Every structure is written in C-alpha cells, then in structure tokens.
Amino acid sequence: MTIEQLVSVLKDVEVLGDTSKEIEFIAHDSRRVRKNTLFVCISGTRVDGNKFIPQAVDAGACAVMTEKDVTVPEGITVIKVKNIHKAMELCVPYFWGYPGKKMRMIGVTGTNGKTSSTYMLRDILRNAGYKVGVIGTIKIMIEDEELPIHNTTPDVIDLQETLAKMYEKGMDYVVMEVSSHALDMNRVAGCEYDTAIFTNLTQDHLDYHKTMENYALAKAKLFDSLSAPDLVKTGKTAVINIDDELGSKTMIEHTKCDLITYGIKHKDATLKAENVEIKASGASFEVEYNNEVMHFDLKVTGMFNVYNILGVIGAALAEHINPAIIKETLENFESVAGRFELVRQGQDFSVIVDYAHTPDGLENVLKTAREIAKKRLIVVFGCGGDRDRTKRPIMGRIAAQLADVVIATSDNPRTEDPEFILSEVEAGVLPALHGNFHEKITDRRHAIFRAIELAQKDDIVLIAGKGHENYQILKTGTIHFDDKEVAIEAIRGKLNG
Ligand SMILES: CC(=O)N[C@H]1[C@@H](OP(=O)(O)OP(=O)(O)OC[C@H]2O[C@@H](n3ccc(=O)[nH]c3=O)[C@H](O)[C@@H]2O)O[C@H](CO)[C@@H](O)[C@@H]1O[C@H](C)C(=O)N[C@@H](C)C(=O)N[C@H](CCC(=O)O)C(=O)O
Ligand SMILES: Nc1ncnc2c1ncn2[C@@H]1O[C@H](COP(=O)(O)OP(=O)(O)OP(=O)(O)O)[C@@H](O)[C@H]1O
Ligand SMILES: N[C@H](CCC[C@H](N)C(=O)O)C(=O)O
Ligand SMILES: [Mg+2]
Secondary structure (H helix, E strand, O other), X not given: OEHHHHHOOOOOEEEEOOOOOEOOEEEOOHHHOOOOEEEEOOEOOOOEHXXXXXXXXXXXXXXXXXXXXXXXXXXXXXXXXXXXHHHHHHHHHHHOOOHHHOOXXXXXXOOOOHHHHHHHHHHHHHXXXXXXXXXXXXXXXXXXXXXXXXOOOOOHHHHHHHHHHHXXXXXXXXXXXOOHHHHHHOOOOOOOOOEEEEOOOOOOOHHHHOOHHHHHHHHHHHHHHHHOOOOOOOOOEEEEEOOOHHHHHHHHHOOOOEEEEEEOOOOOOOEEEEEEEEEOOEEEEEEEEOOEEEEEEOOOOOHHHXXXXXXXXXXXXXXXXXXXXXXXXXXXXXXXXXXXXXXXXOOOOEEEEEOOOOHHHHHHHHHHHHHHOOOOEEEEEOOOOOOOOOHHHHHHHHHHHHOOEXXXXXXXXXXXXXXXXXXXXXXXXXXXXXXXXXEEOOOHHHHHHHHHHHOOOOXXXXXXXXXXXXXXXXXXXXXEOOHHHHHHHHHHHHHOO
8 A cells, every 4th residue: 555545545645755655664663563564652651662763764664643843864754743642543444455354343341350261252153164363461362373472462563563474364253352441542542342241340450440430431342343434344242241230331332233131140131140050160150042941051150250251141142153052162261371270280289370460360260260160279379560459458358357367478579569569459458357367479480489388188279360371570671470480399399298
C-alpha cells in the first residue's frame, strides 16, 4: 500500500515528502522495523518513541508517523498527525485489510477467568472442525503454532498484524481475551466481535482505572461494540454472568444485541446451573437449554470454573455449535497451565500452582482448595509491584482468613521495594490471623521451599499469583523463575531427605 493510500483514511494529517512509496509493514518498536516499514512514534510511559527514529531508519523505515516536529534523514517521509493513537486506530486495520472483520471473533472480558474460558472455547471450536486462533495472557496460538505475547491484549499494531497472520493462515475463529486496559486504550480498534463474554467484575487495576465504575465502563465498551453502526457481520450475542450483580447490570445496559445470561443463583439466568457439586476429582452440574437438560461431569473443579464453563457454553451455543460437541469437549478439558495446576511428584500432600492475583481470584481458589482439603491449607502468595496497591491488604486478609498457614512472599516486585509491598500485604494479614501460622519470606524460592518443608500428609500447598509465568520481574531486571519448577525441586528434595 502506498503512503498516499494509507493516509487517505486520516483527517488531520500533513505529509512531508514522497507519498508514492510502498509501505510493507508498520511497527511502533524500532527493534521490529524492517525494509519499507512505517515507523509509528509513540510517546510511552517509559520512553519517547520519537527518539528511536535513527534506529528505525537504519533498520529500513521509509516513513515515520508522529505528533511532533521531527528531523529525519533525507528521503524519509514524515506523516504528521494530531493524535497518534487515533491515527493508528484508523490506518493500521485499513493497512492489514480489516482481518478482525473477516473471521468470527469471540471476545472474553472480566477480571478473572478470561484465559481459562478462551482455552475451553478453543477446544470446542476445534472439535467442531474449525481452525482457531487464540490471543491472550499466556501466548498467541494459530492452530498449533505458538507465538510469544507481551500483553494480554496486544496494542493495535501488534494485534492487527497477528489477526492478519491468522486470516492468511485460514483461521475461521479468533478467540481472544479483551482486557479493560485494551478497551480503554482502544487497542481493539478495527475488530468486530460476534460473541462477547463477561465473566465477572471484581477489584483489580484500580491503579489504572481509579474507580470500579470506570473499570466497569471500560469493560462495557466490548458490549457497546456489538451494536456499533459500522458492523459487517451478523449474529451478535452478549453472554453475561448475571450472578455478578453490579457488573452484569452495566454490561446488560450496554447490550443492544441478543443476550444469553448465565449463573448459579439468579433465577432468570438463561443458562442456570443446578445440582452443582464440587469435588477434588472435578465439578458436576446440570443446565437446561431449549428444554433439554445437559449434564456435565468435569475434570476441572471449583465453583469459579463452573461459572467459566457456563459462559463458554453460552458462547458456543451462540455460535451454533452442536451441544454434544460442547459437552464432550468440556468433560474432557483438563487444565490450563498455571490455573489450579496440580504438581505431582509422588508426594503424600497436594501442591497446586495457580494464577490467582486478585482478591476475588485468591478467595475463590482458597475456598475451592479448602473444600477439597483433607487436612491443612498452606498458601504462598504475594502481590505485584507497580499495580493496584489497594488490593494488597485485602489479599492479605483473605489469605489469613482462609488458610491455616500463610506464607507471604514476593510476586513480581517490578520497580517497587519488595519489603514495602510485603508491609502492605501484612497490614491485611496480621489483624486477620486467628491462631493460624504466618511467616514473611521475601525470597519466593525460599518461601516455596518453606511451604513444602512444612507440608504434612494430606495437606494442600497452594502457590498463588504467578501461574504459568516463567519469570520474575525485579528492579534489577527479569530473571527466570517458575513456581512449578521450584515446587518440583522442593518436593524432590523433601522426598529424597
Ligand atoms: C501502561 C501500558 O499499558 N503500557 C504499554 C505501552 O508501554 P509504554 O507506553 O510504557 O511504552 P514505552 O516502553 O514507554 O515505549 C514507547 C515507545 O517506544 C518504542 N520503543 C521502545 C524501545 C526501543 O528500543 N525502541 C522503540 O521503538 C516502543 O515500542 C513504544 O512504541 O505500550 C507497550 C507496547 O504496546 C505495552 O506493552 C505496555 O504495556 C505494559 C508492558 C503493561 O504492563 N501494561 C499492562 C498495564 C496492561 O496493559 N495490562 C493489560 C491487562 C492485563 C490483564 O489483567 O490481563 C493487558 O492487556 O496486558
Ligand atoms: N470465574 C472466576 N472467578 C474468580 N476467579 C477465577 C475465575 N476463573 C479463574 N479464577 C482465578 O483467577 C486465576 C486467573 O484465571 P485466568 O487466567 O483464567 O484469568 P484472566 O482473566 O485471564 O486473568 P488476567 O487478567 O491475568 O488475564 C485462576 O488461576 C483462578 O485462581
Ligand atoms: N495481567 C495481570 C497479571 C498479574 C500477575 C501477577 N503475577 C503480577 O505480576 O501482579 C497484571 O498485569 O496485572
Ligand atoms: Mg488472562
């Protein structure tokens, strides 16, 4: 596409230089620039992308898009815009040919349960014979090909490039996590969702959204988008957890298309789970749809997973998937890496690695562990740095209320002092202790070893917060760290005396 064609979708734009050049790629990161790239200069929270123009030009950029007056080497075209984010939202999907309008798109939003739901949907759609791409916290999947990811929902440039790749490789469906940050920043511009799930709304990310109301309104944008004026596909459905009273009210207010609600408590839920049983071996429940009762005997457990599964059933039915395929797939679904994942090394106590990193996530997972625990429940957890500080004492309180042994440790401290984060966690732990045991061990590896050392026959050790992550982000840089690996090492050490 030529620069002239590309800028035709922009309004407030001034182009300095040759507009007949062909653009072959768009990047905002100078390290990803190649021949004939348009380099988009973004002033970020850490650095100003305009500073990297020389590197981008060296790497092959033939044009730059910027809000600033910049000096460029001769022959480089400058596209000057008023608002770089608005400009990207318009021209990047156009450049890639609107791939997010060509495939069926399922978006999942909510504080917790997004990754879990997308993985279940992927399996259902694949078993129904479709080619599926997935975008979310852990990685990008294009059928079986895996690519790394930096955000739960990538920015508009990375997202459109990924969607274009998926379209080119023949994906019928894209199932993706749509984070509140992404909705607020409009990273999903140019996407057209067909079915959207709302899992729940509980406290997180208040550092960014400031209030729960703003957080809810960011999520509601996904539901607004289902009835936007410029849609090209038909058959939109919102699938909403109606047991989440506050969140569902906002999401439903913003829904103007077909609606499927789900829940366990609410009497009017379209999909209402009955006879729910939570066992260590898995959850079971029944749900009625179109006057037929479907019975589910799952391998995953926990009330929270029953909710995730109800949302998934709703989305799959909205996409007209055969109920028999939905049932068979969900009954065989085992787990997502780092989500209530059992670490089995032949020890006589259970070790679970889980990604709970919000108050509600931690409460749910501790309650589930408590329901299936034969003896004591030992929890190792912490809170991330440079993230919502107000959740720290709340998570501390929940851990102290629900576990027998509480080991507070570091998560990803990022640029913060780990001791300071822990002091905020402990402000919640200490007043809530009721004769139960507590230790503060800043080093996460030591904390995991200590929990496993303390574990006795039939106890459960829950290592929460980092799930699948194989790194720890410290002030000094990112190091390799994997809760599961460390747990295995500790268990083996204990078994070998
Ligand atoms: C606050 C926020 O969202 N920041 C996002 C933002 O980074 P930033 O503004 O700090 O960018 P920056 O590092 O200052 O760089 C500015 C520009 O210089 C460019 N650059 C930089 C270095 C270089 O050598 N060359 C170069 O060109 C960068 O590519 C960028 O365009 O743009 C980056 C690229 O798109 C994002 O990866 C980054 O997400 C950071 C890592 C982040 O932690 N975001 C969190 C808050 C987030 O978005 N989370 C949500 C929800 C998670 C969930 O609950 O599931 C998510 O969707 O991930
Ligand atoms: N429906 C749910 N309600 C509450 N907690 C949940 C639910 N589903 C999962 N969890 C808990 O939250 C953790 C994270 O789950 P998952 O990764 O599916 O959520 P997510 O929404 O993708 O999170 P993120 O915001 O980091 O992308 C799980 O390990 C589990 O402890
Ligand atoms: N997507 C979430 C993940 C948090 C994971 C936890 N390990 C942490 O670092 O706080 C976030 O960026 O807030
Ligand atoms: Mg996720």
